[in-house]
Structures are given as structure tokens and as C-alpha cells.
Amino acid sequence: MTDRGDTGADGKAAATPRTPRGTGRRLHGAIAHKLGTAIVSGEYAPGDILSSEVDFSEALDVSRGAYREAIQVLAAKGLVESRPKAGTRVLPRLRWNLLDPDVLAWAFAGEPDKGFVRNLFELRAVVEPAAARFAAERRDREELRIMKDSLAAMRRHTLATEAGRAADRDFHDAILRATRNEAMIVLSASIGAAVSWTTQYKQRARALPRNPIPDHAKVYDAIAAGDGDAADAAMRVLVDLAFEDTRFAMPE
Amino acid sequence: MTDRGDTGADGKAAATPRTPRGTGRRLHGAIAHKLGTAIVSGEYAPGDILSSEVDFSEALDVSRGAYREAIQVLAAKGLVESRPKAGTRVLPRLRWNLLDPDVLAWAFAGEPDKGFVRNLFELRAVVEPAAARFAAERRDREELRIMKDSLAAMRRHTLATEAGRAADRDFHDAILRATRNEAMIVLSASIGAAVSWTTQYKQRARALPRNPIPDHAKVYDAIAAGDGDAADAAMRVLVDLAFEDTRFAMPE
DNA sequence: TTCTCCTTATTACTCCGACTTAATAGGCGC
């Protein structure tokens, strides 16, 4: 059964290719990732009961302790709930912390559900324009400078390069920080990261059909001018166009 | 040191008062709660390094396993990060999952930070009106019936009674479900729950200064009529007034 | 001197096996 503890010293080169998991990721993290994706992708339906700790940990060929730590992570994100005698069961979707960065990453690890992507864009279309409005009202000179520099960098390198995408992230991060609202920063950053997963699909499917610089420039101008209404409107356009791009690239 | 394992069978009545922790809560959950509140309240500053596993678990008089599981929970919520040799350090606030229900609960366990409460209300003022707009456009007959019944129940019992507050929750939950947007439901429910903690302060400080029924009725009428703009505006009023009430009740 | 490489010591990570607690199912008495 457990051929880990005994063969750990001698037979590692034969059976397992050096490291049984991705480097830098701990064992319980890898298990949590594996189970998390399985649950979020629907492999385990809400209400399902996982195999008992001993069985499952033996099946995964890890110790009970490592398995339990992974379960604690999933429980912390609202995916499962464990009770003595009853076992560990998958909670209904509404109990999941859908906005948790890890949960979002797991949701986008496989084929992301189209309806959920639309939900996220709807939420984004609500929050981002409001964030731009706050930024226009509260930004200071330093943040404005970062936005300007990032915009220039986006012009130099295009979004096709990694440097260009980094500049795009810097631009949006600067806007978020300018809102002076930590809750909004965390929320928007999570959703933004998740949405950018889908962008990779987009990049693969077709070349960028449109130049995003002018739209970004409009947002910057509005924020620089301190015009909340204009910033709101300009960011709304940006989000809508991003959704359009993603929709074209998504299956069916 | 460990008077837990040996006195568990005979001397429990003498030393420990039956259960050393809150009933229904597991040991690692209790530890996570304890450390979580300590971190969120600022007792440990970002960048601080916690004592080593062995030291801290001995100080808390629990096994290393239970302590580690608690740390995994905190790490899952972005509060801490553990690395070999480096120890477990508190992450900067921007890495925290501030919208996680547990993190919010820990933040509101002590004296909630005034600026953070304002941030949450700002976010709420952005999301809730948009949710009401979606609800007005998408609600079905069943959800409308629930809103109507809840509103009637709120009229019968006031918000001073538990039944009245339950009806209030049902009313808002029905609106959220009608948005057909899981992400919005989860987000709004988390923030709403957190904000309602502060409402308890409010209730204690003074009697409710104003009758909330007419404002709720306006929201219901707009949703029933399918008028998105009106629903947005009516909900905006509701959130703003709730913020006003909370501000009066908050210290300084 | 300064940089790089390597050693070392510290710390988290993992595993194991036993015991404890709690909740359910089924039997027992009423």
C-alpha cells in the first residue's frame, strides 16, 4: 500500500520522476489542488460523500495527516464540511467562496463553465466602472504617474508581449489602489486574474482583433481630469469589449 | 504540560470545565479563530513571524497536528504563509481574502475598523443596487411571491424582533437569488452578514430611529414592475440609509 | 574587497500508529 515511506530512500528514481509534485508546491497543497479542481469541475457533486480519510489517503498514497490538511484547506474555502461519523461531504455551490482566488483558479483550470464566466463579467461590469469613478475622485499624483508610464509601456510593447501584459496589469492595479478601498482592490484583483485565464484561450484562438490602447487612454484621461462620470463610462466600455473578445473565443 | 491526554478519562471534572473550547467547534477551528482574530485585529503585524510550530503548539497546549491544520486554514485565506527555515509569517493585508466570510467575522469580532466598514459599505453601495437591477429584469413569479410574503412579515413583526430580522434576510436573499448570478449572491451575502454584525451595535446603542418598511416596499414595487432603473435607485437609498444608521452608532 | 559556492543548522513537512470523541444506526426495554 504505502510504498512511500520504505522506498523513499532507494527506489525513487525508478518509480517516481524525482519529485512526485510540482516544485515549490507542498504535498497538502497539491492534494488540495487536485481535490479542489475535481470538486469545482463537478466530478464530485454537492452532497456527495468522499471516501473515508483512511481509504482516500491510502488511495492517494499519502499520510492521513497530509490528507487532513488538504481537507482543512477545502473546508476553509467552503467546498466541503467534515463531521464525525457522517464523513466529509461536498457543500452546495452557494456555500462555496466563489471569489476566493484559489477557487477561481480551480474553476478555470479545466474548461470554465460559460455561465459562470458570464456571471463574473457581470460582476466585473458593476465593480470596475465604480472603481474607476472612485479612482478619478481620489487618485494622487504618484498613482497618476504610474498609470501614465504603464500606458506608455503598453504602447511600446503590445499586448502580444509579456512586458505589454505586465504594463496592462500595472495600469489596472494603479487604478485599484487609487480607490483607497481594500475590499474593492481584493475583489477586483481576484476577478481580474481569473478573467485573464480566459484571455489565454482568447490569445490562442485568434490574433487580437482590435487595438485596446485608445480605450485605455480614455480611462486615463478621465481619471487624470478627475471626471468620475467619464471614468465610469470609459471603464464600462473597456469591460464590455473585453467580454466581447472572450465570448468570441469561448466554445459554442 | 499536556494535561489533556492523561486526565481525559478520570480528572476531567477537576481541571478542565468539561470542554476546553466552544461546543460544536473543533480544536483546530478554535485555534484558527483565535489566531485569525489576533492577526486581523493587528495583534500580529504583517511581516511578523510566528513562533515555531513546536513552541506555539506547546504554548497553546495542543498537538502540532492540530496547530498545523489551523495554520493551513489561515494560509488558505491568505493571512499567513509558511516556508521551511523561514517560519510562518503574516502576509500584507492586500494578500488577505478580505471577503472571506470567516475573515470578515474575525474582523468584526472585536472593535471593527471604521475605515474598513466604510470600504465595505462603499462596495455594498455599488453591488446591491446593481443586484436589484438584475433582479428586476430576471425575477420569476415564485421569487416575487417570497419577497411579497417577507415584506408582509416584516410589517407584522418589526425589525426589533428576531422574526422580523429573519424576514428581512429572506427578502434580500430572494432578491439575490433573482439575479441569477452566483458570484453576486456569494459576495453580497458575505458583506451583508458582516454588516449585520455592526447592526447589533446599532441596536444596542439606540432604538431604530426610522421605519424601514416604506423603503423596502419601494424596492419591491420596482422589482415587481420590472423597472431596473427604479430598483437601482430604491436600493441605493436603502444602502445609504443603512450606512447612516451604522455611522451614528459607531464610536467617534 | 567582493562575489560565488558550499556547508550547516533550523524549520517546516511528512509519516506513522495509537487513542479519543462524537454522531449515527440498530437493538433493547418499556
Place this chain on the structure above:
DNA sequence: GCGCCTATTAAGTCGGAGTAATAAGGAGAA
């Protein structure tokens, strides 16, 4: 048939031993 009580089962907790990774300090070379 109803409620209590015991037996079973699975999670919870514990202690200790051994492993792996990394930050830090020292040795050697440029």
C-alpha cells in the same frame, strides 16, 4: 410502537520520529 441505550464507525487528536528545503554564515576564488 416509542424512546432510550449501546455498539459501531469515522473524524478528531496526540506524540514522536524521520525527511526535505532553505536561509544564513563561512570558505574559497576572482
